[in-house]
Amino acid sequence: MATIWDVAKLAGVSKSTVSRVMNNGSVSEEARKAVLDAIKKLNYQPSCFAKNIRTQKSMTIAFMIPDASNFFYTEMFKAIEQVAYEREYMVILCDTQNSTEAELAYAEKLLQRRIDGLIYCTYKMDKQAQEYFVSLSRKLPVVFADYSFHIYDDISLVATEGYTSSRNAVRFLYHKGCRHIAYINFPRDVQVTNPRYEGYLKGLEDCGLVPDPNLTYFPPSERTMSARDMGFNGAKHILSSGVKVDAIMAAADPIAMGAIKYLKFQGIKIPEQIKVIGFDNNGVCE
Structure with a gap:
């Protein structure tokens, strides 16, 4: 698999020049053409991991649901994934099987993966889960879907009538x-x-x-x-x-x-x- 160093060598430029081309930075047209030609010839695929470190974004959101056998949630997932794909995001689907323990465990693992946001669905939310996810929403974009709160006015939610x-x-x-x-x-x-x-x-x-x-x-x-x-x-x-x-x-x-x-x-x-x-x-x- 080709690396950014291979692209730089073939194009006859420095690694930083290749990086600037990939990020639409300022370079000469001659250097830009040489880099793009090298990328095409080598079929170079940039490292998502390296890009994530640089941009502090994983381009990943999570969709947490209580029951994957419920077609309501699978249809939601289809729509969410379509919009995410159009914006170059990936969606991680987490089926908690209506378990608070699983919800909290998934959340910790997702945070380790540095997700950019969470869409959270549940049939019922006990006090522990409520305190956790409301607190999480203060640090990470969280949308509570098909769930309504009457005691918080600073959270994002979407609910049916x-x-x-x-x-x-x-x-x-x-x-x-x-x-x-x-x-x-x-x-x-x-x-x-x-x-x-x-x-x-x-x-x-x-x-x-x-x-x-x-x-x-x-x-x-x-x-x-x-x-x-x-x-x-x-x-x-x-x-x-x-x-x-x-x-x-x-x-x-x-x-x-x-x-x-x-x-x-x-x-x-x-x-x-x-x-x-x-x-x-x-x-x-x-």
């Missing part, structure tokens, strides 16, 4: 003739749970429907349970109670997929017998 979307979903089902709308949520301690559930309740109120506790399912707070399992178990729990159901609303598309799996297992026709609506508009659910 869960309340309005859930409210509209209930009204949509009502206009489709549904009057017994079940709701399968995330565990109560998952941050996105409350606004989406409150939107569901407001949607019922808009339609003149009375909330029925038997039509609502909150999974236990188990970090290892997948969203699909939440949907499967939720549909099973609600339908096994004997309550009448003509629609199931899920707090996320993977939850809806789990519910659909259970309904099909029971031979229930969708949407003829029970309609199902999710949240996130994942392409796989089309």
